[in-house]
Amino acid sequence: MPAFWHWFVAVGTILFIIWCIWLIGWSARQGPQDKSDADLTGHKWDGDLEEWNNPAPKWWLYLYFITVFWGVGYLIAFPGLGNFEGMLGWSQEKQYEAEQQAAIERFEPIYAGYAEMEFEALAENPDAMKLGASLYASYCTTCHGSDARGAPGYPNLTDGNWIWGNSEQQITMTLKQGRNAVMPALAAALSGDEAIDNMVTYVRSLSGLVEADEAAAAMQPKFVALCSACHGMDGKGNQILGAANLTDDNWLYGGTAEDVRYTLVNGRNGIMPPHGELLGDNRTKILAAYVYSLGNGD
Ligand code: HEC
Numbered sequence: 001m002p003a004f005w006h007w008f009v010a011v012g013t014i015l016f017i018i019w020c021i022w023l024i025g026w027s028a029r030q031g032p033q034d035k036s037d038a039d040l041t042g043h044k045w046d047g048d049l050e051e052w053n054n055p056a057p058k059w060w061l062y063l064y065f066i067t068v069f070w071g072v073g074y075l076i077a078f079p080g081l082g083n084f085e086g087m088l089g090w091s092q093e094k095q096y097e098a099e100q101q102a103a104i105e106r107f108e109p110i111y112a113g114y115a116e117m118e119f120e121a122l123a124e125n126p127d128a129m130k131l132g133a134s135l136y137a138s139y140c141t142t143c144h145g146s147d148a149r150g151a152p153g154y155p156n157l158t159d160g161n162w163i164w165g166n167s168e169q170q171i172t173m174t175l176k177q178g179r180n181a182v183m184p185a186l187a188a189a190l191s192g193d194e195a196i197d198n199m200v201t202y203v204r205s206l207s208g209l210v211e212a213d214e215a216a217a218a219m220q221p222k223f224v225a226l227c228s229a230c231h232g233m234d235g236k237g238n239q240i241l242g243a244a245n246l247t248d249d250n251w252l253y254g255g256t257a258e259d260v261r262y263t264l265v266n267g268r269n270g271i272m273p274p275h276g277e278l279l280g281d282n283r284t285k286i287l288a289a290y291v292y293s294l295g296n297g298d
């Protein structure tokens with residue numbers, strides 16, 4: 001909190017507490033000392049029901065003072081007065097971290113037990129995969145969706161189609177170190193709108209979306225020169241680079257002419273962030289097996 005707001009909150013709170021104490025003293029002096037008709041407030045209901053201006057009852061006063069002193073004590077012990085951290089040193093983050101630590105200590109032996117299993121056996125173990133599903137729900141749904149079916153730019157993990165590969169080693173690497181796909185912008189290299197349109201048609205013909213006309217078919221040497229280093233001579237892609245297979249009907253960014261054109265002109269740069277440090281080895285292995293089971297299930 002900036003210094004101004006710290007003082008604003010701290011001074012405001014203290015003045016308010018002083019005002020609360022002053023208010024009760026002041027109102028105690030306002031009350032009538034002994035009862036007479038003059039102490040009626042003048043409010044009258046149902047003909048004879050009248051309101052007296054009596055002092056507040058003792059029990060109520062005590063409750064009021066207890067509340068005020070409780071508040072003061074609380075502000076001394078816990079954070080509340082601007083940036084003042086409180087004498088007990090409690091904070092939300094510390095409590096959260098302690099709970100996290102306790103959870104890790106509780107579950108780590110279970111994770112470690114599963115992590116000793118052989119990868120494919122792990123992927124077929126229903127209890128381990130329940131754990132995998134809950135880890136997935138905590139760490140992966142924001143990008144890959146709660147059903148793991150992804151979205152444009154975020155791969156579907158259930159379709160058996162692997163950009164970076166599905167061996168234990170490849171999935172583990174994807175999770176631990178993350179992946180950074182680099183599809184360069186090639187508008188300049190393709191020189192001219194017509195060449196771009198023809199290349200779009202050529203690319204879409206590889207997966208049978210369109211029939212390549214003569215002009216598009218003539219882009220084949222250009223494809224070899226510009227694209228094959230990453231996507232392969234046959235356009236089937238390269239898992240080491242995360243370069244998409246262009247011959248299947250699986251599109252990370254969409255297969256319409258507009259989508260493919262956008263990819264060629266602007267490039268694409270899909271980033272799977274590294275999770276190794278966050279997850280640790282045991283949880284990474286369980287999650288990797290879970291992801292493997294999603295894309296290789298029935
Ligand atoms: C911030 C978004 C984000 C988060 C969080 C995220 N991913 Fe990814 N992930 C991506 C993107 C984007 C790609 C594709 C990168 C590319 O373009 O090749 C990807 C790729 C992958 C791949 C490779 C798929 C293939 O076909 O080879 C796997 C496996 C994967 N993610 C699993 C996970 C798991 C498990 C988690 C949770 C621990 C996770 N991801 C969390 C964005 C994310």
Ligand code: HEC
Pocket residue numbers: 181182183184186199203223226227228229230231241242243244246250251252253254260263264268269270271
């Ligand atoms: C330097 C390597 C490299 C070169 C050169 C390259 N690409 Fe790519 N391309 C990639 C990578 C990596 C991806 C995946 C991008 C991502 O996941 O964000 C990709 C993605 C694509 C996609 C999107 C596929 C999808 O599923 O949505 C198309 C289309 C494509 N490239 C076509 C081409 C064409 C056509 C050329 C040549 C004119 C070319 N690329 C040249 C590396 C390359």
